[in-house]
Amino acid sequence: MIELRDLTKRYGGTTAVDRLTLTVRPGHVTGFLGPNGAGKSTTLRLVLGLHRPTSGTALVDGRPFAGRPRGLRYAGALLDAGDVHGGRSARAHLAALARSNGLPRARVGEVLDQVGLAEVAGRRIGGFSLGMRQRLGIAAALLGDPPVLLFDEPFNGLDPEGVRWVRGLFRRLAAEGRTVLVSSHLMSEMAQTADHLVVIGRGELLVDESLAAFAARTAHDRVVVRTPDPDALDAALTAAGGVVTRDGDGLTVTGLPAGRIGELALRAGVVVYGLHADAASLEEAFMALTADRLDYAAGGR
Numbered sequence: 001m002i003e004l005r006d007l008t009k010r011y012g013g014t015t016a017v018d019r020l021t022l023t024v025r026p027g028h029v030t031g032f033l034g035p036n037g038a039g040k041s042t043t044l045r046l047v048l049g050l051h052r053p054t055s056g057t058a059l060v061d062g063r064p065f066a067g068r069p070r071g072l073r074y075a076g077a078l079l080d081a082g083d084v085h086g087g088r089s090a091r092a093h094l095a096a097l098a099r100s101n102g103l104p105r106a107r108v109g110e111v112l113d114q115v116g117l118a119e120v121a122g123r124r125i126g127g128f129s130l131g132m133r134q135r136l137g138i139a140a141a142l143l144g145d146p147p148v149l150l151f152d153e154p155f156n157g158l159d160p161e162g163v164r165w166v167r168g169l170f171r172r173l174a175a176e177g178r179t180v181l182v183s184s185h186l187m188s189e190m191a192q193t194a195d196h197l198v199v200i201g202r203g204e205l206l207v208d209e210s211l212a213a214f215a216a217r218t219a220h221d222r223v224v225v226r227t228p229d230p231d232a233l234d235a236a237l238t239a240a241g242g243v244v245t246r247d248g249d250g251l252t253v254t255g256l257p258a259g260r261i262g263e264l265a266l267r268a269g270v271v272v273y274g275l276h277a278d279a280a281s282l283e284e285a286f287m288a289l290t291a292d293r294l295d296y297a298a299g300g301r
């Protein structure tokens with residue numbers, strides 16, 4: 001379990017993480033979402049004790065992670081796949097980590113097999129593709145068989161087969177009762193990976209709920225229609241299973257896709273105009289949620 005209490009990190013005048021209070025529970029894949037510069041990486045670094053908070057606390061299974069000897073037994077993380085010694089082989093890199101964390105050498109072969117790098121284990125990491133480095137980073141995170149796992153943008157550089165594999169791996173790790181926190185700036189990616197969502201914007205908590213609850217709340221194919229004959233259209237759409245709310249000549253419809261609404265209007269002989277789908281996908285809902293929270297200070301992205 002990861003517990004954040006009023007966690008705050010300031011860099012000079014920039015507040016990267018702002019009084020974040022949050023519990024990340026075991027047994028779930030928790031998607032940690034936010035636009036670029038929202039504070040995701042900073043939060044993960046605070047959890048791992050790589051940065052000191054300005055105020056507040058971050059606990060991993062009830063204790064601060066910083067300074068724990070042999071930390072890989074308690075939490076494993078993939079933060080920056082590029083942050084490895086390129087001159088070493090994958091096997092040597094993992095063996096050094098195993099040694100410094102007091103882990104049996106046999107774990108190296110096991111995790112290399114698990115991430116599909118066994119055949120290239122003797123090759124220099126410098127020649128690895130980004131996807132292979134991501135797999136190596138995941139292998140390092142798994143080395144200590146830890147109950148808590150953090151992955152920062154793990155899909156970067158993976159091909160579709162790699163993405164599928166990572167999704168399956170995260171689900172298995174969560175099903176084993178581990179805490180799995182995965183950061184991303186793409187809701188579409190998390191919608192297929194996570195079962196719980198945490199969304200932050202400018203370091204502040206915006207959403208902490210199940211993916212199903214978020215979807216039900218925000219991403220119902222809502223369609224707005226205008227018509228000179230609202231009564232007739234209301235009746236036709238309601239009969240077809242749509243849920244209609246009225247505002248003058250405007251109808252807001254949920255439960256029916258826009259194309260079907262047009263078809264039903266035509267059949268009922270009702271003229272419609274100004275028909276548009278609103279928040280039709282989770283991604284749109286996410287973007288709408290965070291649109292005013294983009295961090296332009298971080299480079300105008």
Ligand SMILES: Nc1ncnc2c1ncn2[C@@H]1O[C@H](COP(=O)(O)OP(=O)(O)OP(=O)(O)O)[C@@H](O)[C@H]1O
Nearest residue numbers: 011014016035036037038039040041042185295298
């Ligand atoms: N070491 C640092 N010094 C100064 N400012 C920093 C530092 N690290 C992060 N920041 C700032 O803190 C804010 C949050 O950055 P962070 O990298 O945590 O966001 P993020 O959500 O991980 O973004 P991205 O998806 O772009 O990686 C940004 O404004 C960033 O510029």
